[in-house]
Amino acid sequence: MPRSRSPFPSRRRRAALTVAASIAGLSLAFTGCAPLPSTSGDTGAATDAPVETVADGGSLTFAATSPMEDWNPLSAAGDTTGQRQQQWPMYPHPFLSQPDTSVVLNEALLESAEVTETDPMTVVYRIQDDAVWSDGVPITADDFAYTQAVQDPESCPDCLAAFTDGYDSIESVTGSEDGKTVTMVYSEPFSQWRALFNYLLPAHIAEGYGDLATSFNQGFSQNVPAFSGGPYIVKEYTEGISLTLAKNPKWYGEPAHLDEVIIRYIKGQGEQVTALQSGEVQMVYMNPTVDTVEQVKTMPSTTYSIGATLTYAHLGMKTTGDVMSDPALRKAIYTAMNFSDMYARTAGQAAPDVPLMQSAVYVPGQRIGGVEAYRPNTEKVGMGIGDVEKATKILEDAGYSIEGGKLLLPDGSPLRDLTFLTYAADQTRMDIAVIAQQQLKEIGITIVIDPADGARYSPALREGSFDIMATGTALDLGPLSIQQWYGTGAPRSFGYSNPEVDDLLARASAELDEEKQVELMNELDLLLLEDGVVMPLFAYSNMAAYADKYRNIHVDPSKYGVTMNIEQWGIAE
Secondary structure, X not given: OOEEOOOOOOOOOOOOOOOOOOHHHHOOOOOEEOOOOOEEOOOOOOOOOOOOOEEOOOEEEEEEOOOOOOOOOOEOOOOOHHHHHHHHHHOOOOEEEOOOOOEEEOOOOEEEEEEEEEOOEEXXXXXXXXXXXXXXXXXXXXXXXXXXXXXXXXXXXXXXXXXXXXXXXXXXEEEOOOOOEEEEEEXXXXXXXXXXXXXXXXXXXXXXXXXXHHHXXXXXXXOOOOOOOOOEEEEXXXXXXXXXXXXOOOOOOOOOOOOEEEEEEOOOHHHHHHHHHHOOOOEEEEOOOHHHHHHHHOOOOEEEEEEEEEEEEEEEEOOOOOOOOOHHHHXXXXXXXXXXXXXXXXXXXXXXXXXXXXXXXXXXXXXXXXEEOOOOOHHHHOOOEOOHHHHHHHHHHOOXXXXXXXXXXXXXXXXXXXXXXXXXXXXHHHHHHHHHHHHHHHHOOOEEEEEEOHHHHHHHHHHOOOOEEEEEEEOOOOHHHHHHHHOOOOOOOOOOOOHHHHHHHHHHHHOOOHHHHHHHHHHHHHHHHHHOOOEEEEEEEEEEEEEOOEEOOOOOOOOOOHHHHHHHOEEEX
């Protein structure tokens, strides 16, 4: 008999569905951008190189900026770039991204995953028979059911999940008798279904932690995982120093090659490159700067490659509070800023092929299936044009004035200093903060830069402890990527709320027609830009640099980073 998603309560929502698309139409190509040229070091390695044969054994140490602060990769606090990358090797993943931005089924975990019905939308996963957790417990429908429940506000309103969109549309999760076939019925169409379950959590471990909220918020977040459903398992963790991964003896995929992968926490990019040069680490993975690229180029026996990603750098403004709630002030700020200047003085030097970005929802060249998605929407709202005269006029029309180089509020009192939150370990973000400080001085605004470390940056971002901030967002999850930032009550919304934005997000998530979804997302983009809650700058590039005895290391364009193919890493034979 089929089993329901025990031990979690079943849901009884029913919604009428009208789905015009065929099943084939539901199998949408993942969002992807036209790949920018990659740059390789002297050994000729390229990001699209085939998998090379390597020896078994040995170890590799690579540098990471951020120590682990939250061990739950699905929580709002754990879903950060560094933490995602470090935890990827320990979890099962239904789909994998490739260097060319395509997305493929993870055949180690799944035999298949497909939409079998459109009314109601039904997705069926078939789990490989030999897929097990490191303690030998089979990976089953129960794990999908738990992972869905903790990201669904109706099932677990107290779970602090990074994402809820999509999970809250799943009406039921049932398993076959052996648990290896998972059937999900959606209450409404959800175009990005492949983006869900990117980390599958073990239901049997959760049971030992307590109820849904306790297990998710505390059990998985606070405990170093003693389990694994991926190619590696935690061998040792020294807080703030290193994380050592060893082969998972129960790994069901192609055997990993390296015996150990050691992650060393080194905060600054310059310090990481120095550690690579001295042999303290054998790999670094970072956003390239002119200095770091030049340093790596001069290192003997070192391979490097630079590739484009689907993550983009952007600024954002608080839209609530004493002064930032004024749309006129925000509009003046984003009109006075000169994004071309920011780009030319930062990313444009290290990766000149990466264009300035003029959308907050798509990167240049990005397509949804066969539809060209990207549009230069910042031009339409006058954002980032560096027009001080126009910005001053906006302020004056709203009752502000500039006297003695200081902006005065409509009531005649001086505008307080604005706090610019940035990430101290990311030199590009630090440079952007300094440039913004210089630019906004032209309209009488004083910026105080807050260079937060890894432990404080993400909490401050989520809490809205800033007036302006610099961050990055991955766009490889379509509407999901936007919802977690700008949906009302979303984990990273820092108080932002716009009913029109919420409506467009819901409609875009349910829209199965590629062309219509693109139109909705661009309409959404214009609203976000007008509000000034997001100010796009440029798509990030990443650089992988490593000792040239290693093989099969490449830049991954997704938000999950370089460890996505960690089981293929190895030492040349």
